[in-house]
Amino acid sequence: MRGFIRIVLWWVCVFSLLAVPCYGGGVVTVSWSPQELRQGEALYVEIKTEMEVSSAEADLDGTPIFLYKRDGGGLAGIAGVDMAASPGLRPLRVLVKDLEGKPFEKVFQVKVHKGKFGxxxxxxxxxxxxxxxxxxxxxxxxxxxxxxxxxxxxxxxxxxxxxxxxxxxxxxxxxxxxxxxxxxxxxxxxxxxxxxxxxxxxxxxxxxxxxxxxxxxxxxxxxxxxxxxxxxxxxxxxxxxxxxxxxxxxxxxxxxxxxxxxxxxxxxxxxxxxxxxxxxxxxxxxxxxxxxx
Ligand SMILES: [Zn+2]
Incomplete structure (x- = not known):
């Protein structure tokens, strides 16, 4: 039987004019800044979608990020990395649902660099x-x-x-x-x-x-x-x-x-x-x- 579902996943990396990393692929695009995030710093996260969204949520390493609608479209939120959080990769999870409730979930890795503390x-x-x-x-x-x-x-x-x-x-x-x-x-x-x-x-x-x-x-x-x-x-x-x-x-x-x-x-x-x-x-x-x- 030739019946099989062909799924094509494509993830493109697009750098915006602001030179922040953007990931996604037509449906949901996530970007954040600063690129070089350090211990004890805030992170700005932006989510853009091509479809109408019924709900959206995000978290950084399990800590929820409150999202709000941006004036220019899309959603945004801020997250904080505690000054004593160990450096390394932190999962940034984004879950967006369309009007039918179909979920689009993706986990990104945000690198936390060592803070420059005296x-x-x-x-x-x-x-x-x-x-x-x-x-x-x-x-x-x-x-x-x-x-x-x-x-x-x-x-x-x-x-x-x-x-x-x-x-x-x-x-x-x-x-x-x-x-x-x-x-x-x-x-x-x-x-x-x-x-x-x-x-x-x-x-x-x-x-x-x-x-x-x-x-x-x-x-x-x-x-x-x-x-x-x-x-x-x-x-x-x-x-x-x-x-x-x-x-x-x-x-x-x-x-x-x-x-x-x-x-x-x-x-x-x-x-x-x-x-x-x-x-x-x-x-x-x-x-x-x-x-x-
Ligand atoms: Zn003081």
Whole structure:
């Protein structure tokens, strides 16, 4: 019997004008940037289809990527690679269904390169480094409270492609810096420190809702903003907080003033970002959307 089904699968690699890798073959095309993704960076994923889509989903190494409709057509989403995620290949899975529910699934491999993190050795008085008793209990409780925020997911995208640096000033503490205090390795620096005079205005890096505005023992006056789709930004060591929990903010709105509250040696802003729980370099978001298109 000659009855057999002939399936032809063709996958073409097309490089767009933006020189991002594109894969697919007529039906579904997936592209992402940056091509050279490092530990602690954000990834932008774009999905284009030739047919009407009834549903679409994507994940990076099992962590869901919230997808949204792009103005220019197609779908997009952002994913984050935690600063401590081991380098190597990560599966990027995309599943698209047409109007009849027919699935088109493809898994791509995204290479994660080693981050370029520095090392900082510090010697400080023992009592400044070691936490004990009531203070240790307070810090652990505060850490637990903050961690709870990052697992709460808002299924709505409040951010848009115009991330801004919250305050002007030089970077005095780089992202991912491995800190060795009194010869003992401590947790790496999960944000960036921007030096600015006390009282400088701090702006929200994007639109969102203030979900935390409290004083913490180590981090001082701290504001956390939920930008939706699993993206949070935080601002620490503020002299003053100018917003309250539950308040909506727009990109650039003044949320507080630079200070030196908490355990710090001088005034600066610690700016951190979490994306689906991953600790990522805030500047990697600015690099994803350089023109804020
Ligand atoms: Zn810091």
């Amino acid at each position: 090392v900082q050795r510090l010697t400080l008085p023992k009592e400044m480094v070691e936490l004990k008793g009531e203070i240790l209990r307070r810090v652990l409780e505060e850490n637990r409270k903050v961690k709870e925020i990052f697992v709460t997911l808002r299924h709505e995208k409040l951010w848009h492609n115009s991330f801004i640096k919250p305050v002007d000033g030089p970077i005095t503490g780089t992202f991912g810096l491995r800190r060795i205090l009194n010869d003992r390795p401590r947790s790496p620096h999960s944000g960036v420190d921007i030096a600015a005079p006390s009282g400088s205005q701090v702006g929200s890096c994007n639109d969102g809702v203030v979900v935390f505005a409290q004083e913490l023992y180590l981090c001082g006056k701290t504001i956390i903003i939920d930008h939706g789709f699993g993206l949070y930004s935080m601002y620490m060591h503020l002299a003053e907080m100018r917003v309250k929990e539950g308040e909506e903010v727009r990109v650039g709105d003044v949320i507080g003033l630079v200070g030196a509250t908490g355990r710090v040696t001088g005034p600066h802003l610690h700016w951190g970002v979490r994306l689906m729980g991953a600790r990522i370099d805030p500047f990697s978001l600015l690099r994803l959307f350089p023109q804020g298109d």
